[in-house]
Amino acid sequence: MKDKLTTLKHYYGYTSFRPGQEELIDAIMNGKDVVGVMPTGGGKSLCYQIPALCMEGITLVISPLISLMKDQVDGLLTMGVRADFLTSQMNMEEQNNTLRKAVAGQLDLLYVSPERLENDYFLSYVSRMTVNLIAVDEAHCISQWGHDFRPSYQSIPNVRRMCSNNPPFAAFTATATKKVREDMVNQLHLQEPYQFTASFDRPNLTFSIVHPKKKQQELLSILKDNETSIIYCNTRKNVERVHQFLNKKGFAAGYYHAGIEHDERNRQQEDFLYDKTTIIVATNAFGMGIDKSNVRRVIHYNLPLDMESYYQEAGRAGRDGVPAEAILFYSSQDIITNNLLIEQGNHPHAKKNLNTMITYCKTGQCLRRRILNYFDEETEWQTCDNCSNCNGETETINVTEACQKILSNIYRMKQLYGMGLVSDVLRGKEIARIKQLSFDQLSTFGIMSDYSDNEIKDIIALMVSEQYLQVGGNQYPILTFTGKTSELLKGTVQLYMMKPVKKEPVKVMQNNQDYDEELFEELRALRKSIAQEIGKPPFVVFSDKSLIDMAATPPSNTQEFLSVHGVGEAKLDRYGDAFLELISTYQEGKATS
Numbered sequence: 001m002k003d004k005l006t007t008l009k010h011y012y013g014y015t016s017f018r019p020g021q022e023e024l025i026d027a028i029m030n031g032k033d034v035v036g037v038m039p040t041g042g043g044k045s046l047c048y049q050i051p052a053l054c055m056e057g058i059t060l061v062i063s064p065l066i067s068l069m070k071d072q073v074d075g076l077l078t079m080g081v082r083a084d085f086l087t088s089q090m091n092m093e094e095q096n097n098t099l100r101k102a103v104a105g106q107l108d109l110l111y112v113s114p115e116r117l118e119n120d121y122f123l124s125y126v127s128r129m130t131v132n133l134i135a136v137d138e139a140h141c142i143s144q145w146g147h148d149f150r151p152s153y154q155s156i157p158n159v160r161r162m163c164s165n166n167p168p169f170a171a172f173t174a175t176a177t178k179k180v181r182e183d184m185v186n187q188l189h190l191q192e193p194y195q196f197t198a199s200f201d202r203p204n205l206t207f208s209i210v211h212p213k214k215k216q217q218e219l220l221s222i223l224k225d226n227e228t229s230i231i232y233c234n235t236r237k238n239v240e241r242v243h244q245f246l247n248k249k250g251f252a253a254g255y256y257h258a259g260i261e262h263d264e265r266n267r268q269q270e271d272f273l274y275d276k277t278t279i280i281v282a283t284n285a286f287g288m289g290i291d292k293s294n295v296r297r298v299i300h301y302n303l304p305l306d307m308e309s310y311y312q313e314a315g316r317a318g319r320d321g322v323p324a325e326a327i328l329f330y331s332s333q334d335i336i337t338n339n340l341l342i343e344q345g346n347h348p349h350a351k352k353n354l355n356t357m358i359t360y361c362k363t364g365q366c367l368r369r370r371i372l373n374y375f376d377e378e379t380e381w382q383t384c385d386n387c388s389n390c391n392g393e394t395e396t397i398n399v400t401e402a403c404q405k406i407l408s409n410i411y412r413m414k415q416l417y418g419m420g421l422v423s424d425v426l427r428g429k430e431i432a433r434i435k436q437l438s439f440d441q442l443s444t445f446g447i448m449s450d451y452s453d454n455e456i457k458d459i460i461a462l463m464v465s466e467q468y469l470q471v472g473g474n475q476y477p478i479l480t481f482t483g484k485t486s487e488l489l490k491g492t493v494q495l496y497m498m499k500p501v502k503k504e505p506v507k508v509m510q511n512n513q514d515y516d517e518e519l520f521e522e523l524r525a526l527r528k529s530i531a532q533e534i535g536k537p538p539f540v541v542f543s544d545k546s547l548i549d550m551a552a553t554p555p556s557n558t559q560e561f562l563s564v565h566g567v568g569e570a571k572l573d574r575y576g577d578a579f580l581e582l583i584s585t586y587q588e589g590k591a592t593s
């Protein structure tokens with residue numbers, strides 16, 4: 001067997017393992033079944049790829065999506081690894097060709113879909129391969145308790161019969177719940193597996209909550225044209241609106257939602273993967289199977305429905321380990337909208353999930369800690385210094401009196417209207433509709449004229465999330481009292497709200513490494529042109545982290561180039577000369593100017 005550290009350096013150009021990787025790799029190489037639970041971007045692939053490369057024979061990788069297989073195989077090929085995949089899009093001859101290579105020992109890894117394991121023709125080939133490991137990626141798909149149940153995952157154990165040498169099974173997922181994990185072990189028939197659950201912390205992500213006055217304007221102050229961002233919106237309509245807005249402002253932005261016709265959707269996704277567009281505006285339909293490593297920020301334009309989805313989506317930022325941002329836009333309107341959606345739907349946990357998200361937005365405590373605690377992870381520290389609550393100042397204000405004014409106004413308006421009109425009356429706006437309804441005659445008309453519309457709506461949203469108000473009506477979000485409202489009206493309970501003291505300036509991304517930005521841009525351009533030449537996404541050539549490393553300590557010979565993060569032998573051979581030449585030309589130019 002080959003040595004795992006040498007293999008890591010040789011192919012990947014990395015010098016050390018992340019927590020858990022080594023233990024999982026060792027267990028696999030000792031022939032044990034394993035379960036690896038790591039957050040998105042945690043580095044699960046390496047845990048089965050290293051054993052695949054160190055052991056004799058071939059590793060079968062079961063993966064749920066063609067796009068995932070392609071990305072992985074592309075990445076492996078540029079590192080000089082003998083990898084391939086089988087998909088239904090390939091013709092018979094292509095498939096047979098790949099199968100023959102697998103049987104002849106010319107492949108280290110073969111990626112297949114779970115459906116393939118229901119195919120006898122394929123299984124007959126497997127029985128002629130020397131299979132050293134069966135790796136199941138996104139293994140939570142086997143469980144009905146998970147969020148991406150895939151029935152054909154249940155045929156995976158069949159493949160064991162076809163392998164005479166009884167290879168180990170390795171299951172990986174980013175979904176941590178205990179139920180799903182137990183289900184994975186049972187359904188895959190794992191035998192006393194070695195289990196490792198990594199911390200869900202993603203130290204390179206900065207978490208922020210912002211309360212934008214105008215969301216679109218806020219986007220303009222955050223986005224940069226040369227940095228990759230994903231913007232998640234709650235509806236197709238919002239996706240299209242934001243997309244149009246950004247294009248009008250001159251950004252190279254794409255868009256993605258399930259309503260877009262199939263080919264167009266693929267094109268949008270490819271453009272994003274290939275850095276032709278740097279920004280993508282999308283619904284939550286976008287993301288599964290996107291392993292793009294250089295996403296610098298994920299912005300949630302609307303409040304997500306639950307913490308699991310939020311963390312998975314936000315986790316798509318900074319997979320390369322370079323600092324990245326997860327920014328959530330908070331607005332009281334979203335809370336009202338989501339509440340109304342919940343009233344109209346019938347998801348048993350929806351309300352609880354939403355309240356978790358609201359509490360997350362309203363907490364004055366460390367956001368990272370809040371998230372980790374949600375996933376049952378305790379932390380030894382209280383603050384992280386890398387989230388908007390740890391970095392910014394917040395104050396607690398008592399809003400009980402404001403609540404009472406709002407409630408008595410809602411009462412006087414007969415509990416028949418929504419947040420917009422309620423706020424307008426309180427602020428004393430002389431508009432036609434208010435006059436028509438004679439609301440300007442109410443004693444509450446104008447009693448909150450010193451508040452902004454947003455401030456009033458924030459307080460209403462707080463009352464809704466604390467169940468002192470409910471959002472009803474079949475079509476319109478009408479505000480009505482609940483059984484608890486009188487407690488607040490009488491003042492037997494007090495309500496408090498966290499507020500940022502000053503508007504949080506969104507932190508400009510800081511890298512922990514000082515580097516020459518001009519050189520970085522030139523390296524990026526070179527990466528892009530090489531990627532175009534070979535028809536692969538740029539991040540497959542080099543990660544942002546590799547380029548930053550080159551721009552920080554520019555290598556001047558092949559030996560130094562090999563010590564750059566993420567440079568292995570194959571990448572040195574293929575791209576070393578081009579990058580070294582660019583760097584030396586750049587430095588000469590600097591010296592003479």
Ligand code: ADP
Pocket residue numbers: 014015016017018021038039040041042043044045046291293319320543
């Ligand atoms: P996951 O499948 O868990 O979401 P990946 O396997 O795609 O994550 O890995 C995420 C990124 O981290 C990849 O770019 C990968 O090359 C990188 N990575 C994994 N392990 C290491 C390591 N030991 N050192 C440096 N980078 C690593």
Ligand code: MG
Pocket residue numbers: 044045137
């Ligand atoms: Mg993965």
Ligand code: ZN
Pocket residue numbers: 365366367368369383384385386387388389390391
């Ligand atoms: Zn923090």
